[in-house]
Amino acid sequence: MLQGYKTYIAAGLVAAFGVLAMTDWVALLSNPSAGATALITSLLFAVLRAITTTPGGVQVVFNKPGQVTSSEEEKK
Numbered sequence: 001m002l003q004g005y006k007t008y009i010a011a012g013l014v015a016a017f018g019v020l021a022m023t024d025w026v027a028l029l030s031n032p033s034a035g036a037t038a039l040i041t042s043l044l045f046a047v048l049r050a051i052t053t054t055p056g057g058v059q060v061v062f063n064k065p066g067q068v069t070s071s072e073e074e075k076k
Contacts, residue, residue: 005057
């Protein structure tokens with residue numbers, strides 16, 4: 001199911017932990033724009049997910065005008 005992505009997930013979690021450990025939480029949470037930044041970022045993620053149709057990590061290949069296939073379909 002997650003073949004090829006488990007290493008990326010583990011690396012991302014380790015990097016996220018490093019960022020969390022280095023963050024000055026008092027300065028971040030006292031910044032009035034921090035909440036708005038998080039809200040705008042999450043809305044951007046939702047909009048991008050709504051307008052994309054391929055799963056993450058799959059390259060889209062345009063063969064002919066109007067014909068779109070994913071790189072995984074071409075491997076078959």
